[in-house]
Amino acid sequence: MLFSCNNLKVWFPVYGGKLFQKKTGYIRAVDGVHMEIARGMTFALAGESGCGKTTLARTILGLEYPTSGTLFYDEAPLSYEGNAGKILRKKIQAVFQDPYGSLNPRRSIKDTVAEGLEIHSLCASQKEKEERVAELLEQVGLNPGLMHRFPQEFSAGQRQRIAIARSISVNPEFLILDEPVSALDVSIQGRILELLKNLQDTLGLTYLFISHDLAVVKKVADYVAVMYLGKIVEEGTPRQIYKDPLHPYTKALLAAVPIPDPRRARARAPLEISDEVPSAEHVPSGCRFHTRCPIRKFPLCQETEPVLEKKHPNRFVACHLVQKITKNGI
């Protein structure tokens, strides 16, 4: 395993009170996540906004501290402290959602891409640095002649390519892609996804791909985990998830993806779940999905929390309904 985490929890305290501020509760952004990512794979994390995907990514990057639980990178506990931390920062890199916010508007593309090279002293001379930046830009499909320009001169798709060039500049092993294509047009999305795939093949990268769009996830993922309110509710191979979704939440997410076919799109049943996600501060009792679940048959759903149970090899689902049905052999 390249990366794994065990019962990871990231809670943020909430303060309140009229005169004296005191802790009144916690936002349970990530609330008990187990995850194993093997070398060379694309692990996709899907879910709506506010389900904790980004917090999880930030925790892996060392930008948030875990409240409890352990993270492992390459079989060793993940820690960003000291010299080992610097080496780890070189191994784990990230690409963020907003290509307008993630590039410094006052630095040229060359300076942006070369920053990592300088920090990790990967280039001996200015000339070597420039050559490396040119090579990187070429690798992501940009004209190296543009390296002295500034971010505002590029389109959103080109900026995302620059962000990718920056992330691969230090020869990382593990890339965290947090909604890398959500801000882009459909047609540009396809090209960026293709680029990411090619880079994975040539550089042997491992990806954690975070997205709310299951149609995008399908194009890249080797393994899919669906997250809801801080917990993974279903995971499996894309084939299993898309052909035979078990959890009602996964089914609802799939039902919401637009179909580019007027006849089939219009024949579809209306969405069964409401779109209001309960707050992560007041997580519902029992199954955390029961307030929105279209089925919600058992009193059990409101009382006890379902565990992520193994269905087949590599197939897990956390739902009383599915577990009960298979136990009774229906």
Added chain:
Amino acid sequence: MTSVLDVENLAVTVEKNKKERVDILKGVSFSVEEGEVLGIVGESGSGKTMTARSIMRLLPERCTITDGHILFSGLDLVRVSESRMQHLRGKEISMIFQDPTSALNPVIPIGNQLLEMFLHHTRISKKNAKRNIIDILARIGIPDPEKRYMSFPHELSGGMNQRIMIAMMALITKPKLLIADEPTTGLDVTVEKRILSHLFSLMRTCGISGILITHNLGIVAEYCDRVVVMQEGEVVETEDVFRIFESPSHPYTRRLLREVPRI
């Protein structure tokens, strides 16, 4: 069928510097029939938003309409006076923008923003208007509308804010034509589906014609009656929605179709 809006040969240029002008719309023509929803698709930079803003006469500075007509209920919107246009905007033609959180005023509670719109366009007492607004908020699926009335935009999610925009633009004044410019880009798919199906069923019941601008052909398939495909400031194909998905004739349309992610 009669048409609500006729855009004929519309040309818009932007002034780059004193000497140079760049064409951003080159002879755009299409019409919106009564009660239909027209989809405008194209990549970013194809002129979709500029077309919409020309209709609203809300073009950014340095952009000018150089040629063509925009006919709306017997008026040529290219030539009407600004004061007349101000009367039409919001009452007869409305627009929903892409980013609802920045389209709403951040320092005024959403209820008061709706109230302002209400009082501007209708003759109704403040008290009654307030009751109507709470009613409308409930109708567009906002839980606890009385409490939400005094909420600020930043306290609500993007999806909620977009619902408020829809309430503001579609329900309060019941315009003849509603332009939605990428109304759900950046929202979750579940929220997107709910908002769009809500919006279009409201428009059908109120008899509002619409233009839906998007880069995603998947959305067009579900909600539009006819489709206009734009590329680099030109209309390359106009077709019925069923036919365009079965047999797209322009290579650009075929490419856009191929690029839609599918499940």
